[in-house]
Amino acid sequence: MDKLNLRRELIAARTSLSPEELRANAIKVRETLLEQPWVQMAGLVACYWSTGSEPETHGLVFALWKHGATVILPLLRDDNDLDWAVYDGPDTLAPGRYGIMEPVDTRRGVDAVRTAALVIVPALAVDRRTGIRLGRGGGSYDRALARVGPNVPTVALLHDGELIDGVPSEPHDRTVRYAMTPAGLTRLV
Numbered sequence: 088m089d090k091l092n093l094r095r096e097l098i099a100a101r102t103s104l105s106p107e108e109l110r111a112n113a114i115k116v117r118e119t120l121l122e123q124p125w126v127q128m129a130g131l132v133a134c135y136w137s138t139g140s141e142p143e144t145h146g147l148v149f150a151l152w153k154h155g156a157t158v159i160l161p162l163l164r165d166d167n168d169l170d171w172a173v174y175d176g177p178d179t180l181a182p183g184r185y186g187i188m189e190p191v192d193t194r195r196g197v198d199a200v201r202t203a204a205l206v207i208v209p210a211l212a213v214d215r216r217t218g219i220r221l222g223r224g225g226g227s228y229d230r231a232l233a234r235v236g237p238n239v240p241t242v243a244l245l246h247d248g249e250l251i252d253g254v255p256s257e258p259h260d261r262t263v264r265y266a267m268t269p270a271g272l273t274r275l276v
């Protein structure tokens with residue numbers, strides 16, 4: 088299946104998830120990730136502020152922040168590349184493009200993600216054999232992940248049925264090292 092149709096199918100499946108399922112998944116994701124030593128030890132974490140039926144990250148971001156980590160969140164630039172700014176509590180976010188909440192703190196530039204010790208990303212699907220990630224289609228995270236060093240753990244958050252075989256890929260597509268689903272954390276590459 089091509090990317091466009093696969094995206095359409097995955098987005099349709101997400102809209103059928105109930106608020107209870109979304110909440111249960113969010114708790115599982117938060118608890119599983121916070122158990123990992125490499126998560127606990129990360130001083131600077133790049134995450135995302137979830138919207139709609141995406142795997143929910145609000146509790147995770149809050150918990151990482153409370154734990155003492157510096158959390159940076161993306162701001163979508165006009166060229167679809169990602170700028171980054173520091174999360175400083177729930178009152179420090181304002182809607183950006185597509186209505187996604189973005190931090191109002193000073194913009195740290197597209198290269199800020201290079202300094203993260205852990206990178207948690209949104210995805211519509213990940214290929215379980217290759218780690219290839221399918222995103223929204225702006226190429227934003229392809230660009231951001233290209234700046235992340237090979238030894239930095241990268242984790243895509245997924246719902247059930249989104250860790251699949253045969254994600255279509257192009258040369259610019261980036262991989263992630265872990266997929267987090269309601270079934271648990273899977274090391275990919």
Ligand SMILES: Nc1nc2c(c(=O)[nH]1)N(C=O)[C@@H](CNc1ccc(C(=O)N[C@@H](CCC(=O)O)C(=O)O)cc1)CN2
Pocket residue numbers: 135136137138141161162163169185187209222223224225227228
């Ligand atoms: N929560 C969250 N934050 C994020 C991302 C994301 O996927 N999730 N991004 C990941 O890159 C960036 C924002 N990029 C986005 C790109 C497209 C759409 C979106 O809703 N697109 C519509 C169609 C848009 C259109 O009208 O052309 C869609 O997918 O239906 C949302 C975010 C940065 N922040």
Ligand SMILES: Nc1ncnc2c1ncn2[C@@H]1O[C@H](COP(=O)(O)OP(=O)(O)OP(=O)(O)O)[C@@H](O)[C@H]1O
Pocket residue numbers: 090220221222223224225226227228229230233257259260
């Ligand atoms: N490094 C890059 N520099 C500039 N444009 C890029 C880069 N990587 C990808 N793109 C462009 O982004 C567009 C969308 O790519 P693709 O469909 O793979 O997005 P995606 O990975 O699903 O989305 P996202 O990364 O935003 O979650 C493509 O047209 C591609 O040319």
